[in-house]
Amino acid sequence: MEKIPFTPEGFQRLKAELERLKTVERKEVIKAIEEARAHGDLSENAEYEAAKERQGHIEGRIQELSDRLARAEVIEIPKTPPEKIQFGVKVKLLNLDTDEEVVYRLVGPYESDVDKGLISVTSPLGRALIGKEVGDEVEVHTPAGVRTFEILEIEV
Numbered sequence: 001m002e003k004i005p006f007t008p009e010g011f012q013r014l015k016a017e018l019e020r021l022k023t024v025e026r027k028e029v030i031k032a033i034e035e036a037r038a039h040g041d042l043s044e045n046a047e048y049e050a051a052k053e054r055q056g057h058i059e060g061r062i063q064e065l066s067d068r069l070a071r072a073e074v075i076e077i078p079k080t081p082p083e084k085i086q087f088g089v090k091v092k093l094l095n096l097d098t099d100e101e102v103v104y105r106l107v108g109p110y111e112s113d114v115d116k117g118l119i120s121v122t123s124p125l126g127r128a129l130i131g132k133e134v135g136d137e138v139e140v141h142t143p144a145g146v147r148t149f150e151i152l153e154i155e156v
Helices: 010-035 046-071 126-127
Strands: 005-006 072-074 090-095 100-106 118-120 137-142 144-155
Touching: 005 010, 010 072, 046 072, 046 137, 100 126, 118 126, 126 137, 126 144
Parallel strands: 005 072, 100 118
Antiparallel strands: 090 100, 090 144, 137 144
């Protein structure tokens, strides 16, 4: 069984989502199904069909999250900035093509959210950054072409 890397925060978010699905959403959808059933004929009951579909989505998500949590490997973030980029650290980069500075935290594949500054260690940029040091330059092949970044800072 392949382990999935998670930051402690990402692992806790996943656990909280699973708990919410099991204790709140699952109960709400069961209640909605019961209410829709009370309306009689199920063959033309749109509320019933919608509730059953939602139940399927919830149960599928519960299975997915349970699997991820079972395979999770929580990797602690270092207390002090390391010399080389590793999982869990924040990196400040200079995009040498646009002269724009960006900051990303390297996280597991199921935690990534570029809009929140979280990139996966398995992404092209994440793979290029692992093991590099401040001052290094990395080239990343993207659908829009090759991008070059200089590493300005490594933070925890």
